[in-house]
Amino acid sequence: MSAKRVVALIPAYNEAKYIAATVTALAALPEVDEIVVVDDASTDRTAELAAAAGARVISLPANSGKGAALNKGSDQIKANIVMLLDGDLGDSAKEARLLLEPVLTGLADMTVAHFPPPRRKGGFGLVKGLARKGIKFYTGLEMQSPLSGQRVMTRPVMDKLLPFASGYGVEVGLTIKAARAGFKVLEVPVQMTHAETGRDLKGFWHRGRQFCHIARALARAALVK
Template sequence: MLSIILPSKNEAAALVALLPRLRAAQPDAEIIVVDDGSTDSTASICAEAGVRVVRQAYSMGNGAAIKRGARAASGDILVFMDADGQHDPALIDRLLLRLNDGMDMVVGARDWSGQAGVSRGVANAIYNWLATRMTGFEVKDLTSGFRAVRADKFREFLHLLPNGFSYPTTSTMAFFRSAYAVAYEPIPVAKRIGKSHIKPIRDGFRFFLIIFKIATLYSPLKLFVPASAAFFVLGLGYYAYTFLTMHRLTNMSALLFSASVIVFLIGLISEQITALMYRPGD
């Protein structure tokens, strides 16, 4: 059985047109709209369309809505898509076709024209490059919210998903880390209906943190070892300078050497913690 999950916060304007199209494209699917504390007519529109609504008493975030929807769904295949009208329901079959080829997750990959502005496009390009370097696999769209997954495998990682944004990043890296097969299907994306919930200033710092989260979710040592080596090289270079000019080891050199060791040890501990996070059965 197929379950389609749409996290929604004040997306009534888009749902009016989206839900009938979704029902027409997938008449046998279970459709779940997770109402993240909406103050508009989302509930009544869903009732008219005959889709199931899981309502959160107050806004808990996009990731929390995804988790609530995944727990409530009864299908063995889950499709996640945005409720803002960007994703075409007709494209779901393309994701499912790839999933039936032996994949565990299929992600709808946007091209540059599908990015919400130049800044978002540049940020996503950086995320994709970093994730590709970390995993050794080509990551074409790390932050896409349009994806099809096998329910049992996705639920293994619910405890890792954040309540806010970036659930796509976390789930993708978790699948790669656990050696589950991930594929990307190119898709067109329409302009969203309504106002985006992304705040450039507030979320700019959040996106910066995602870069570090990508590394620590997959392989912390790939982040900490280069940082440790940088501190060691700086310490060695400064020691060479002070030895030639003052014939002694300075406190700064000792501090840089100490920082190199500390960062490396933190990386080792982080690697062990990451391994525990992905233990089978958790």
């Protein structure tokens, strides 16, 4: 066990297909002291399966979105280092150890997972492009994976970033906040995988919402110096 208390915080909505494997993979990491899953009012067995795999489950009464789930979970954990991870990583969640090492050793205040290229074509890069350009404009950071939700940070970083933005703008918002506050942000290559959206109606609808949420997060950043 690490001398510093490490807690993995996972917001999850209808992740019954992956959540048990995700929790099991994280539980196998010797540095991780606790795994907390915030069940965002799932309509499947996400909460039940997460608990059975060894996670502490916090259940929200109504679906509130990723940012709200993270805000709720952050209030109920005690940690020196916090890992923010998605519920659909499955066995590849074990790669989170690569994100943890630079923070444990003081090389970074926050690490961000840089994923390998997607296994299938999704959108046309508009969402990622907006996020990347927005982050660079406000902070000067060149991010390869600006939308990555897989992050590790010290508790002081998390406290500075709270509350997290709502919707799909949460990652962009917290990156800008962290950089502006003077924290060292480091991208780390990983071999993680997760559920991917394709070039179908559902996928384009998802990315359209992402684009709008990120645009709002960037607009808010312009108002906060």
